[in-house]
Amino acid sequence: xxxxxxxxxxxxxxxxxxxxxxxxxxxxxxxxxxxxxxxxxxxxxxxxxxxxxxxxxxxxxxxxxxxxxxxxxxxxxxxxxxxxxxxxxxxxxxxxxxxxxxxxxxxxxx
Ligand code: AMP
Numbered sequence: 001x002x003x004x005x006x007x008x009x010x011x012x013x014x015x016x017x018x019x020x021x022x023x024x025x026x027x028x029x030x031x032x033x034x035x036x037x038x039x040x041x042x043x044x045x046x047x048x049x050x051x052x053x054x055x056x057x058x059x060x061x062x063x064x065x066x067x068x069x070x071x072x073x074x075x076x077x078x079x080x081x082x083x084x085x086x087x088x089x090x091x092x093x094x095x096x097x098x099x100x101x102x103x104x105x106x107x108x109x110x
């Protein structure tokens with residue numbers, strides 16, 4: 001599914017786009033701000049990250065921080081989640097970071 005958003009085949013509300021990374025609003029938001037940060041390169045999950053992906057993974061975190069600033073989440077804080085595998089709650093098999101903000105988060109997460 002996210003490869004089809006990356007290719008432009010499926011529309012999304014895109015908030016950030018560069019040669020390696022795309023960020024768009026989650027279609028089923030779980031917080032007032034719910035943004036997905038996705039590498040253009042297909043990786044099923046964190047488990048497929050390789051040595052050569054270190055720069056990309058670092059840049060994904062930079063994009064998260066940039067989006068948090070742009071969405072006014074710096075003072076109140078936010079949460080970054082990477083669901084992995086069925087018990088981790090992953091439903092889309094393309095690596096993505098969830099950026100969630102705009103409400104108080106609970107701990108432990110459900
Ligand atoms: P996960 O369950 O961690 O794999 O996260 C997948 C997320 O993708 C869920 O929060 C979905 O709401 C979201 N999602 C699925 N399809 C789309 C889509 N076409 N556009 C935006 N978000 C989507």
